[in-house]
Amino acid sequence: MIGPPVQVIQALYLDNPQGLADYIAQPVKKRPDYPEMPPQDYLDPETRLAVAEYMLAVKN
Ligand code: HEM
Numbered sequence: 001m002i003g004p005p006v007q008v009i010q011a012l013y014l015d016n017p018q019g020l021a022d023y024i025a026q027p028v029k030k031r032p033d034y035p036e037m038p039p040q041d042y043l044d045p046e047t048r049l050a051v052a053e054y055m056l057a058v059k060n
Contacts, residue, residue, distance in 0.1 A: 009056075010056055013052070013056060021051070024037075024052070025039060
């Protein structure tokens with residue numbers, strides 16, 4: 001486990017895939033019990049949105 005659980009992320013961004021895609025391009029520090037997330041800005045905007053939509057759709 002590196003970041004927050006997928007269930008937590010889905011609850012935060014369920015109706016907001018673009019918000020998730022924007023966060024991963026330029027993460028802000030939120031949780032005192034986690035390290036900083038590194039920016040995923042090596043992915044282009046379309047790919048970031050596709051990853052976001054996947055994360056919000058995936059079931060475990
Ligand atoms: C495309 C890949 C990734 C996606 C889609 C992703 C997604 C996310 C999301 C949605 C959050 C929570 C945002 C929020 O609370 O508003 C998060 C937090 C976090 N992620 Fe990622 N992440 C990715 C890659 C990584 C990588 C490579 C690392 C570390 C090696 C990482 C470590 C973290 C950590 C530590 C947090 C908590 C940051 C904080 O709360 O301050 N993530 N990630």
